Amino acid sequence: MRLSTVILPIYRWSEGQKIWRQAEDLGFHAAYTYDHLSWRTFRDGPWFGAVPTLTAAAAATRSMRLGTLVTSPNFRHPVTLAKDLITLDDVSGGRITLGIGAGGSGFDATTLRRSDEAPWTPRERADHFEEFVPLLDRLLREPSVTQEGRFYAANEARNIPGCVQRPRLPFAVAATGPRGMSLAARYGQAWVTTGDPKLFATGTPEQSVAAIRGQTERLGAACEEAGRDVTELDKILLTGFTPGRPLRSFDAFVDFAGTHFDLGITEIVVHWPVPDSDFALDTKVFERIATEALAQLT
Template sequence: MRAGIVILTEDRWWSGEPKWRNAEEFGFDHAWTYDHLSWRSLADGPWFSALPTLTAAAMVTEVIQLGTFVATPNYRHPVPFMRELITLDDISDGRLLLGLGAGVSEGGAGDRAILGETDWQPRELAERFEEFVEALDGALIKDNYSFDGTYFRMSGSRNLPGSVQQPRMPFAIAANGPRSLRVAARYGQGWITTGWPSDDNEQWWRGVAELSERFDRALDDADRDPARVRRYLSLDAGPVYSLSSVDTFTDAAQRARKLGFTDIVVHWPRATDPYCGREAVLERIAEEVLAEVQEL
């Protein structure tokens, strides 16, 4: 099992840089950041852009994979986004993981509200996302690519020199609903789930198990080999913060592995909610149990 950590883009670089360095030194396999214009309860505080932050992180790390958790079509068009991704994949020497999502969460709704676009319905969000992923996949893989959709269009989009990872960087697609699960099964080299919202920990884990079974069926319908698609579980989407203690983290990792997840993702502890915790616990996890969890 691989382990990853999310580092929010709320710190000036002099303060944020050590976290990215430490994520690699601690032994995490991947490090992520949110791709939003602002985010939930932190909207009134400092917030920096995801892709420049990941580019800076690539310059101070060597082996850890770097990713968006997750990028959405709420304020992006596939063509300029494709160019930014190819650039970031080049600068990181092929370490980019592209997390993609429909933007149906509260964070996505906040992005749309900032842009004055508040009337998108769930069906339209799902349709836009499906079209966005198809168009982005084509633009990254094929040079001189054209696409004529309902929401996105491009004509003769050039992608030279292409990404370092071929045919493109891996897509890790966040999906809980039926339509997005089909998109993940068709285009994803990875699937990300947050489970269904619940204040009851056991109920949340039951929901995660049910979603995993639904993704199995989506893979079968898409004629995809399950062994070729990684499964990422965002542990902190549940009601218990995964870094509350060493035992909490270890138990959550073991439960995720039993459900077939290949990857878990936690969040760097903050002084206040959300993800309120102590860096001392993170350091203990890195020193005492992270290597054991990765051997699960």
């Protein structure tokens, strides 16, 4: 199992660069950031762009993987995103992972919409995602792409020299429904879950474990249908959205990680502590989790 972190893009770089370097020094496998225009309770505070943040982080670190958790069609186009990703992969020396999902219905999902436009429904988000991922896959693999779809077009979109990572940088596809699971099975090098959101407020840890077990089983079925071995995909759990408080103590996290390792999860992602927020955490506990927790599972 691997342990990674999410560093929210809320810091001026004079402070942020120290955090990204510290994440590497603590031994995290990867450090991700959210690709939003702003987010939830942080909407009235500082929030910087994901791609420039990751570019700066690539220059500030040496070997730690970097990426988004997650990018979505809510405010991205495959053609321009592909160009950004190829550049990021080059600057980082081939250390970028693209976390990608269908997007949610939060307030920033409508930032680019006219006031008379209704937010996308779940079906519409899935429709866009189903076209977005295959086109992005082509754009990152091929030097020139022309394609016209229902939502997206590319007209001789040139992406030379392509990704450092071949045949392209890895996709970590966030999915719980059948259409998303199918995309993960066909295009993903990893699958991402946050658990079952319906259980966060009123569910129990036991119910959450059962829900994630069901998700992994559905992923296996989708891989079988796609002709892939499910073991080819990493299984990433982004914490912070399941019942209970697994980071309240070192021992609690070790138990949590062991339980989810038994479910087939191969990477757990914890949020870098943010005081006075949902991600507040004792820094000594966090650092001990980063440096010692996985050793307890071997």
